[in-house]
Amino acid sequence: MIAEILKAYNEAVFETDKEAAFEVVEAALAAGLRAEEVVFKVVIPAVEEMMSSITKDPDANLAQHFMTAQIAAEVTERMLQRFAHPPAILGRVVIGTAAGDLHSLGKRIVMGCLKALMVEVVDLGVNVPAERFVEAALEHDAQVIAVSAMMVHTATSEQGARAVRRILDERGLSNRIKLVVGGAPYRFDNELYKIVGGDGWAADGITAGRIIIHLIRDVKSEQNGQNEQNKQHEEREHDPA
Amino acid sequence: MTPLEILTAAIRGESAPRIPIFCNLLDQGARELGMGQRDYYRRGEQVAEGQLRMNRRYGYDNLWSLFYVGKEAEFFGCREILFADDGSPNVADFVVKEWDDIARLELPEDITRHPAWEESATCLKILRAEAGETHPICAYLTASTSLPALLMGMERWLELLLTGPADLRDHLLTLCSDFFRQQVAAYRAAGANVLLYSTPFSTPYFIGKQRFERFAMPWMERDLAPGGVEGIVYYCGMAPFNEVIPQVIEQLGIGIHYLSPLADLAEAKGSIEQRLVGQNRLTCGVIDDIQLIRWNREQIRAEVQRICQIGIPGGRPGSHFLFGTGVMPMAIPEPNIRLLLEAAFEFGRVS
CATH class of the missing domain: 1.10.1240 (Methyltransferase, Methionine Synthase (B12-binding Domains); Chain A, domain 1)
Structure with a gap:
């Protein structure tokens, strides 16, 4: 059936x-x-x-x-609303369009896809300052920041994804929060995502879901590994032998 | 030969020393005049001066009367454009925020009396006076099926198109199509002779082939019916459209196609050639100009050469081919613009 x-x-x-x-x-x-x-x-x-x-x-x-x-x-x-028990959430994503960019179609496709894949999405809307992305990711304990940009200048701007990257690096958050980018300019230059400091990119909103889930898993596995290391470290410290 | 004669020869398949070379340096005009974009786009004289200076500096063939794409929304009441000095302006105030707003939209009875037209008319008048005899003057016109994206945003328009009430959608499209008809007539009367018919929502990339045939084609026929297709260039905002070239030629009668850089150029050219044997036609091969931001000299030359070799096989005359760019991003370094055009003039020679 x-x-x-x-x-x-x-x-x-x-x-x-x-x-x-x-x-x-x-x-x-x-x-x-x-x-x-x-x-x-x-x-x-x-x-x-x-x-x-x-x-x-x-x-x-x-x-x-x-x-x-x-x-x-x-x-x-x-x-x-009809689930017997709330489902397990895969992770959390903060999403918005880059500073200066008002195009929201790609963002909406990504959001719809992620929601169906059991990823919680925090939508920051359009024309979002870089600091706001990072603040929201910390506030909601998100594993991924997704920055959408439809125009070349908003994709490459020092106020867009590049600034998010810089803040993540400066604050030592790069292992804890991954940066994914998307939008038309990245389709025309497939290396552009690296130039702006993205950890990943997708050519369309649907495959963005897959990329984001991989990044969420990477962060979680890194966190689990870190937690395991911390635990072993603590155990060694408390072990008199 | 003048650039206008070279373009005409290319369309007719007549001999000329080289192919036409189009370069779209729009926002760079503001930088050239040392102005911010908000100020630059306020006056038609400034836009004309910016375009003439860019053209003189680099020597490409076309002149643009376009201010910015969102300008068309101003005829419907848009009051806010988001300007950026490092890139293209955006519509910041969508006149249709809710579907109910569509019923309140009004089309100016005569767009040439609307304040939004005034500065465009001034720009065109100057371009025509300065270079109308020698250079093609380009105008940008958004098709009825794509204009709603400037009035309500791509997201809301796609939602209305796919799931909204058909009567409301058709009312909006009728307004947009009537606007197009007025606008194309106004541009022709003002001296524009290359009319870029921008129709990204009428591509399989956006809406699939079936919807292209059933939905978009009848609206495009309506747009173009009164004025015909003289000077019309089919353009889809960098979205590929090779698979509908046959319908565009056969049903709309458009023989000039400004392709996507992502398109298979040889396939597109073959498709156009096959359907318009012995007739006026032009394949416009477009370079991926986003790559020009970081390509080096060798990469730029190799790509221009590749495009020209497909467009003018063996460098033979009568190739019905034009070399063009997209909307060149402001971030392209100036030396790369020079390299691009030097290469285009070199590899675009016809023997």
Whole structure:
């Protein structure tokens, strides 16, 4: 049954038909699927399917990315209210557009995708000062800062991602908070993300979800390793032998 | 030959000493005049002077009458543009904040009497007087399917386009299409002869091929119907559109295509050539100018050479080809602009 539901849901998303996607979800619930199953066996696999289809399907387009993310986020939000237990959150991301940049489409696609993938998103909006990104990441204990920029000057500006990088480095936060960048200029120069100090970049909003999850896992594994080292250190200090 | 004659020869496939070379140094005009952008774009005289100086300094073929892309939103009531001295201005005040605002939008009865037109008209008048006989004068016009992004933001427009009420969407598009029709007529009357039809939302990259055919094509036909396609250049804001070139030629009758730097240039040129044998046509090969920020001399020359070799195979005349740039970022070092154009003039020679 799940395979059929997933197929119908994927078709609706591919056609960017939001109503049809919701109908598939309602029908699945009526047929006895639990809210958890809708999210983990339908919505998340559909987002992952879109991630892999982007590289294979020449007709995968921005409208599909947008609707995939919006539908996934809305379905997930609705289903979370019906979950028996709150789900485990993968991590937390602070997102916004670079200082001077008012383009929010890419950010919205990334946010929708991340929400469906069980990543908490703190949206700082548009035209965000670099300091605000770092403050918010610390305040919310986020593993990743995501800076979107649609124009070359906002992508490369000393007030944008470069400034976030500088603050993270100066404050010794680079292992604790990773910086990911995205937007049109990075598609035209695939090395640009390194120049502005990004730890990663994505060519589109959907694959950004994958990159961000990898970075969250990196930070967490580094933190776990650090915690383990601290624990061993403490144990050695307390061991009289 | 003058730049205008070289462009005309390229479109007709007639012989000329070189291909046309277009370079888009818009915001650099403010720097040239030692002004901040807010001040620079306030007066048509200044924009004309900035463009003429850039053109004289580098010797490329085109002249721009464009101030900034968001200027079109001012005709609909936009009151705030975010200027930056290191890059392009942005619309900071979307006139459509909620879908309900669409019903309140008003199109000026005659855009040439609107204050937003006044300075553009001044700029065009100067350009025409100074160089209209010798240089192509470019105007930038946003298609009906893309103009809503300047009025409400890309995100809200995509949402309305994909999920909103069809009557509301069509009302907005009708207004935008009527605006386009007025604007293209006004630019033609004022002497612009290269009319960049900017239509990024009408690309498979944005909306997929099916929606391109069913949704975008009828609106583009409506935009272009009264004035025809003389001087119209199909341009998608750097988004690739190779796969719809056949429809653009066959249904819209547009034979001049300003391609994406990400496009397969040889494929696009082949597609245009195949469909317009013996007719006026022009393939505009565009360099990825973001890379010019950090490329060295050898990299710049190699890329210009690559593009020109595809565009003018064997350096033969009658290649129906133009070498162009995107909107050159302010961050490109001045020596790289020179290197780019030197290479374009060298590799763009026709024997």
